[in-house]
Amino acid sequence: MTERKPPGVDFESWVDKQIREADARGEFAALPGAGKPLPGEVESTYDELWWVKRKMAREGFSVLPPTLALRKEAEDALQAAADAPSERVVRRIVEEINVKIRDVMFKPPPGPPLGLKPYDVEEVVRQWRERRAER
Template identity: 40%
Template structure:
């Protein structure tokens, strides 16, 4: 009596018989399983392989806090005070909008700071 072979098993067996799994990239090499201590190793590895930036996967409030931490150094390349003010006004507008988004009541609130535009412009001038 022959054992039961599912449709998928049959397709795999037939592909093996045709040699479609021969000479695959990475064949015979150990798998890179990343760090045992990092549960997200696989997604980080996939993002690196695909050339993706992880910043887009962060919650908006975390991205805003990172952006604020980069001020005023991130403004160094801007050549005009009007350009600096536009960037900072845009940042503050996004912070205010983020504060209006409903939050999960089970987690502690996390907010991004508003920036003092005049103080930041003064720091930009010093750069």
């Protein structure tokens, strides 16, 4: 499409004409995903910032406030500790999340309060041992 817009022709009309002609030639017929919805979650309500949220997720940015993201990370850490293969790994996971929780407790970021305190490593290890014994 190297053709230039002729002088005196409305730009929108010229673009529409180019698109119609390309469609008539079948240039849009074999595009990947033609006739299918855009990939991603189907939501019941339209979110005009869907593409921003998807880009942020792809780039590793959180759309949650820092404290809420840490709450989620803490839940994930406890689950990882429960599924850990050894006591050493359980201790490492819990100690790492405790460092992050303490950081937020002593220098809170903006947003809602964290509402967490560091986990008792020995208690998490005890629960891990009990679950292992039940298997």
